[in-house]
Amino acid sequence: MDNTKVNDWFAARLLNLDKGPGILIDNGINVENSKLEDRDVYKNKLKVQEMFKKEDGTFDEDNFNKFYDNISNEYIGRLYLEYVRKVSWKFFC
Numbered sequence: 839m840d841n842t843k844v845n846d847w848f849a850a851r852l853l854n855l856d857k858g859p860g861i862l863i864d865n866g867i868n869v870e871n872s873k874l875e876d877r878d879v880y881k882n883k884l885k886v887q888e889m890f891k892k893e894d895g896t897f898d899e900d901n902f903n904k905f906y907d908n909i910s911n912e913y914i915g916r917l918y919l920e921y922v923r924k925v926s927w928k929f930f931c
Contacts, residue, residue: 843870843871843872843873844871844872845867845871845872845873846872846873846874846875847867847869847872847873847874847909847912847913848874848875848880848906848909850862850867850872851909851912852886852889852905852909859912859916868916868920869913869916869917869920870920872913874909874910874913877903877906877910880902880906881897881899881902881906886902890902890905
């Protein structure tokens with residue numbers, strides 16, 4: 839974990855399901871100041887378990903995994919775009 843990254847991309851996306859990642863970025867939450875922990879870190883949090891409960895009260899691991907995979911892919915994609923932006927800037931300037 840990078841302790842210099844004060845935001846958590848997973849938590850920000852989970853708590854803002856009605857907003858896209860662009861809104862987070864507009865509000866200063868981006869991959870440069872946000873971390874994404876391993877899946878098990880989130881899966882073991884009580885609040886996450888509550889948000890992914892099935893009707894019978896058990897943890898819905900399939901839906902959690904789908905959500906985590908989507909958020910992880912989004913985060914990795916944004917990291918890549920940031921890397922390309924920095925490399926392009928250095929190359930062309």
